[in-house]
Amino acid sequence: MADIQDGPAVNRDTIRMIEAAIREAKPDLVVLTGDQIRGYDPAYIDTFLRRRGEEPGARVRAVTHVEAFLKGIRPRVAVSELEGTPVPTLDELLDATRDKVRATFAAFLKPVINAGVPFAATYGNHDFQCGILADEQDDIYREFPGCLNPKAAAGHTASNASNANPVGPTGDAPRVAVSSASAIGLEPGTFALPVLSSDGSNHIAMSVTLVNSGDYAGNPAENDAQYPQYVVNSRGLDLADSDGYGTPTSEAIAWLGSSQRELSARNGDGRPVPTIAFQHIPPQEYYDCLKQVPAWTPNAVEGARTFAGRCYVLDEKVCRPGSRLGEAIGCADENVGEVAALREAGGYFALFCGHDHKNAFVGHVHGLDLGYAPTCGFECYGPKSRYRGIRLFEFHESDPAAYETRMLTWGELVGRYSSNEVRVFFEDHCITGTISLRNDLRRPQVFAAVALTTSLAFAALVRRIARMLR
The missing domain is CATH 1.20.5 (Single alpha-helices involved in coiled-coils or other helix-helix interfaces)
Structure with a gap:
C-alpha cells in the first residue's frame, strides 16, 4: 500500500479500497511504503513541520491555512488567545497530535487487523510533517496487533515478543511464517523480515526488506532566506527550497549488505537470500526504465529537477505489460549508490516504491526489477479513481525472484468512479x-x-x- 496520505478522518473510499483488496488477495503480509500520514493536513496545523529541525507549528504553509479555514479548523493557540483561555503548551499540542496520528493508524489499519493480517511500515517525506517523527510513529504502530516493525538497537537482531506470532488471514496460523522476533533492524523504517520455509524448519526462504528512504535534502536553516517565497508559492517551492528529496542514510546503504550477510549466515549455506525491498522515494535508476522522446510525443512526461528539460515515456523493452507512467520520477538530486549496493550485496531481486502517485510500472534494469505502486488514497492527488489501488505480490518458495505481481485497482474491485469524482478529476489534472x-x-x-x-x-x-x- 502506497501513499494513503490522509489525516485522522481517513477518506471512506480509501478504507473501501483497502477492504476490497484484502478480500480479493487474502494476503499473508501488508507492507506500507510511506506517506501514510498527510503531514500537511489542517488537522496537524498546530504542530506542522515543513522540515525536520524546525519549531512545530511555526511555519505552516499558506495553502494549509486556506484549507483549514474552509474546513473550519483553527489553530488552538489562536483560539485560546481569542477566548482568553490558557495557551496550550507545545507538549500539550504534541500530545494532541499523537492522538490524531493514532486515530489515523487505527482507521486505515482496521481492515488489516480485522482480517488478522500482519503488517510492516516504513516512512515517506510527509509522515514526519505532522510533528511526530518516525521513532515515535514506530512506537504507535507497535500498539496495534500484527505490527512487525522491530524495536531494537541499531544493527542488532530485533526482539518484539508481543508480536512474534501474528495470526493469519483467517485467524489461523499464517500460510508463511513472518515474525518480527527474527527481524534485522537498523532504524525506524529500515529492517529485514525473514520469511521461513514452509517445511517448518528455520531455513529462510526469502526476505522482505523495508528501507527508510529519507524525506528532504539540505539543511532547513540554510533555506531561511527563501522562506518568504515559500509562503507565497509553497507548492512550487516545496522542493526547490530544500535541495530536493532525501535519500537513505549512508548507514542504511551499508546495512543493505550487512543484513544480507546475516541472513545468509543464519542459513549456513553462504548463499544470498532472495530479497525484495520496499521504500518510499525511488532512486535515480528508475529513469532507466524510461526512454527519452521528443517533447510533442503523446503521453510523454517531463523529467524533474536533475532530469528537467527532457521528456520520457516507458521503455517497453524493459517494462512489464500493463505498466503505467503518469508523472515524472521524483527522485533525489543525489545518487547515493543504493542500486549498486543492492547488486553488490546479492540476493536482492526487486525494489518497489511509492511517492509518485500516478506511476504504476515495473521495469527490469541493472539486474533488478524497479517498480511502483500508485496511491491507494483518495485524499491526495493521483490518477483517475479506477487506476488507484494496491499492488499484490505472489512468491513461489522454489524461486521467489520469479514472483507475480499485479494491481488491485478501484476500478476492478469497487467501480469506475469514487464517491467524489469531481475532486478526483481535479487531482488527476492538478x-x-x-x-x-x-x-x-x-x-x-x-x-x-x-x-x-x-x-x-x-x-x-x-x-x-x-x-x-x-
Whole structure:
C-alpha cells in the first residue's frame, strides 16, 4: 500500500479500497511504503513541520491555512488567545497530535487487523510533517496487533515478543511464517523480515526488506532566506527550497549488505537470500526504465529537477505489460549508490516504491526489477479513481525472484468512479506549474478538449466580428 496520505478522518473510499483488496488477495503480509500520514493536513496545523529541525507549528504553509479555514479548523493557540483561555503548551499540542496520528493508524489499519493480517511500515517525506517523527510513529504502530516493525538497537537482531506470532488471514496460523522476533533492524523504517520455509524448519526462504528512504535534502536553516517565497508559492517551492528529496542514510546503504550477510549466515549455506525491498522515494535508476522522446510525443512526461528539460515515456523493452507512467520520477538530486549496493550485496531481486502517485510500472534494469505502486488514497492527488489501488505480490518458495505481481485497482474491485469524482478529476489534472501544464496537454484527450474549446471560441469570435462589420 502506497501513499494513503490522509489525516485522522481517513477518506471512506480509501478504507473501501483497502477492504476490497484484502478480500480479493487474502494476503499473508501488508507492507506500507510511506506517506501514510498527510503531514500537511489542517488537522496537524498546530504542530506542522515543513522540515525536520524546525519549531512545530511555526511555519505552516499558506495553502494549509486556506484549507483549514474552509474546513473550519483553527489553530488552538489562536483560539485560546481569542477566548482568553490558557495557551496550550507545545507538549500539550504534541500530545494532541499523537492522538490524531493514532486515530489515523487505527482507521486505515482496521481492515488489516480485522482480517488478522500482519503488517510492516516504513516512512515517506510527509509522515514526519505532522510533528511526530518516525521513532515515535514506530512506537504507535507497535500498539496495534500484527505490527512487525522491530524495536531494537541499531544493527542488532530485533526482539518484539508481543508480536512474534501474528495470526493469519483467517485467524489461523499464517500460510508463511513472518515474525518480527527474527527481524534485522537498523532504524525506524529500515529492517529485514525473514520469511521461513514452509517445511517448518528455520531455513529462510526469502526476505522482505523495508528501507527508510529519507524525506528532504539540505539543511532547513540554510533555506531561511527563501522562506518568504515559500509562503507565497509553497507548492512550487516545496522542493526547490530544500535541495530536493532525501535519500537513505549512508548507514542504511551499508546495512543493505550487512543484513544480507546475516541472513545468509543464519542459513549456513553462504548463499544470498532472495530479497525484495520496499521504500518510499525511488532512486535515480528508475529513469532507466524510461526512454527519452521528443517533447510533442503523446503521453510523454517531463523529467524533474536533475532530469528537467527532457521528456520520457516507458521503455517497453524493459517494462512489464500493463505498466503505467503518469508523472515524472521524483527522485533525489543525489545518487547515493543504493542500486549498486543492492547488486553488490546479492540476493536482492526487486525494489518497489511509492511517492509518485500516478506511476504504476515495473521495469527490469541493472539486474533488478524497479517498480511502483500508485496511491491507494483518495485524499491526495493521483490518477483517475479506477487506476488507484494496491499492488499484490505472489512468491513461489522454489524461486521467489520469479514472483507475480499485479494491481488491485478501484476500478476492478469497487467501480469506475469514487464517491467524489469531481475532486478526483481535479487531482488527476492538478496544475502546479508550466511543466505539469505541458504534461497535461500531452494527454491526447486533454489536448483534443482544449483544441476543440479553442476552435469553438475562435469561431464564435470570428462570427461576432463579422456581425459587427456588417
